[in-house]
Amino acid sequence: MKQLLNIKKIIILCLFVISMQVALASISFTGIVDDNNKNKYSLKNLSSLSHRSLSLASFKLGLQFKGSDVLNQNGTEINSMLRFDKGNTTYIMPYKFKVKVPKFKAPSNPVN
Secondary structure: OHHHHHHHHHHHHHHHHHHHHHHHHHHHHHOOOOOOOOOOOOOOOHHHHOOOOOOHHHHOOOEEEEEEEEEOOOEEEEEEEEEEEEOOEEEEEEEEEEEEOOOOOOOOOOOO
């Protein structure tokens, strides 16, 4: 008896899922859902969709590094800039550090 009741529940559930899928498919193919001319893509209104020009900057990755270094007797001073693009927001952070070279005596020729 319980098995028969469980089988009926499974059959009803499967029929409900199938009917929901058929209803969704029929709505999407008939065009009842939001069928405006603005949402259609065609060659006539393609120019209105490309309001932004493409540039090489739009193809770059999110994090960019540019810098320069200056050599001194004491070491190297590096001035750089980190640029991070995230969506429409650009973060620019200056990054400056010094590398100190330890003093050492240049080797000389050994005396025999």
